[in-house]
Amino acid sequence: MPSQQSEPPDDRLARLRGPQPPQPYTARKITALTANPACARRAVLDAAGVDKALLAQQVGYEPRFGQSPFALAREQAFHGLVKWGGYAELIRLLREQLSVPVAEAHVTDLNEVGGNTALPVRERETRRLIAHVASGQDVRLILDRPVLALEVAGQTAYLEPDALTHRIEGKFHVVLIRSFAAIDGQANPTAVAEAAKQAAVYVLALRRAFDTAGLPIEQISHKFLLVCPKDFSNRPYGRLIDLRQELDALQFQLSRLRRAEDLAAGLPETATLDTTRSTDELSSSIEALDASYTPSCLSFCEMARYCRDEADGCASPARLGNGVRNDLPGIDSTRTALDYLDGVAAPGEAEVEAADLLRAAARLRRLRRGAA
Ligand code: SF4
Numbered sequence: 464m465p466s467q468q469s470e471p472p473d474d475r476l477a478r479l480r481g482p483q484p485p486q487p488y489t490a491r492k493i494t495a496l497t498a499n500p501a502c503a504r505r506a507v508l509d510a511a512g513v514d515k516a517l518l519a520q521q522v523g524y525e526p527r528f529g530q531s532p533f534a535l536a537r538e539q540a541f542h543g544l545v546k547w548g549g550y551a552e553l554i555r556l557l558r559e560q561l562s563v564p565v566a567e568a569h570v571t572d573l574n575e576v577g578g579n580t581a582l583p584v585r586e587r588e589t590r591r592l593i594a595h596v597a598s599g600q601d602v603r604l605i606l607d608r609p610v611l612a613l614e615v616a617g618q619t620a621y622l623e624p625d626a627l628t629h630r631i632e633g634k635f636h637v638v639l640i641r642s643f644a645a646i647d648g649q650a651n652p653t654a655v656a657e658a659a660k661q662a663a664v665y666v667l668a669l670r671r672a673f674d675t676a677g678l679p680i681e682q683i684s685h686k687f688l689l690v691c692p693k694d695f696s697n698r699p700y701g702r703l704i705d706l707r708q709e710l711d712a713l714q715f716q717l718s719r720l721r722r723a724e725d726l727a728a729g730l731p732e733t734a735t736l737d738t739t740r741s742t743d744e745l746s747s748s749i750e751a752l753d754a755s756y757t758p759s760c761l762s763f764c765e766m767a768r769y770c771r772d773e774a775d776g777c778a779s780p781a782r783l784g785n786g787v788r789n790d791l792p793g794i795d796s797t798r799t800a801l802d803y804l805d806g807v808a809a810p811g812e813a814e815v816e817a818a819d820l821l822r823a824a825a826r827l828r829r830l831r832r833g834a835a
Pocket residue numbers: 499502503504505754755756757760761764765766767768770
């Protein structure tokens with residue numbers, strides 16, 4: 464389970480969240496954030512560490528999102544199996560599947576450092592060990608639950624990959640343990656794609672750790688090791704997966720995120736995202752943050768039902784998907800678009816082209832109906 468975010472975010476963000484403990488950034492959250500980089504609402508909620516599922520509930524929306532308790536329990540059980548006996552199964556996989564001479568591999572537990580579980584402390588210790596291993600002093604080390612730092616929307620996110628392992632083909636590899644099965648060597652492509660996006664977050668964070676330590680990032684593999692159950696058994700199976708595409712996309716998307724502090728600074732002084740406050744206070748504060756709803760939000764954001772109703776209410780073209788939004792540049796409401804079509808209103812200079820296209824589309828539709 465992810466640990467608490469131990470370094471408080473910026474004061475304004477912490478004040479917005481109120482007395483609740485901050486929710487940590489996770490690789491899953493970062494990939495969701497980069498899936499909709501234009502959304503100021505999500506950027507501020509995540510940077511402030513707000514519990515979005517609880518917030519959605521407090522304003523009257525069941526998030527209906529996240530893994531089922533059954534799936535979580537299965538994932539935890541599989542993690543336990545892979546890690547059992549000092550990562551015996553992972554070491555077997557490295558030896559059998561990837562021809563790594565790891566007979567004498569050993570594991571360093573980074574779940575705590577001398578009894579201290581604070582993320583910044585574990586992150587410092589992770590960097591120290593990485594420098595130690597990268598210098599060639601210890602080539603058979605597996606780091607269990609290391610902590611890596613990454614800048615996200617101007618905030619430091621502390622991330623916990625399942626494991627890092629050294630020297631498969633002389634390079635560091637991120638390891639992800641997932642409980643979806645690989646049947647005859649093939650796992651569900653959607654689940655693998657999601658795991659790859661999260662692994663890319665860890666690889667970028669690992670590059671940052673190398674950079675900070677003055678180590679060559681060429682020592683970091685652009686492939687990660689995915690470990691999942693083989694066929695219908697619980698026997699762990701491992702496969703290296705190339706991440707170059709995901710890394711390029713993620714780097715680009717992270718560079719487009721605006722600083723959450725700057726976005727929060729634009730809110731009224733009375734704004735609050737404290738989930739113990741009244742529904743009215745919360746709703747008006749959420750509304751003050753610009754959202755960028757698209758139907759894909761339903762697959763990754765706890766606020767999606769709230770934002771969908773809001774987009775419905777103002778007839779946002781994005782409610783119908785990015786395709787419609789892109790086809791109606793400058794027109795911020797489908798009602799306005801219909802008024803242009805019906806001749807009830809005249810488009811402005813910036814909207815003429817989109818309105819012409821709409822009329823042409825409507826003409827074609829009428830012709831097709833007439834021909835039918
Ligand atoms: S559901 Fe709302 S808050 Fe979440 S990403 Fe979409 S628009 Fe942003």
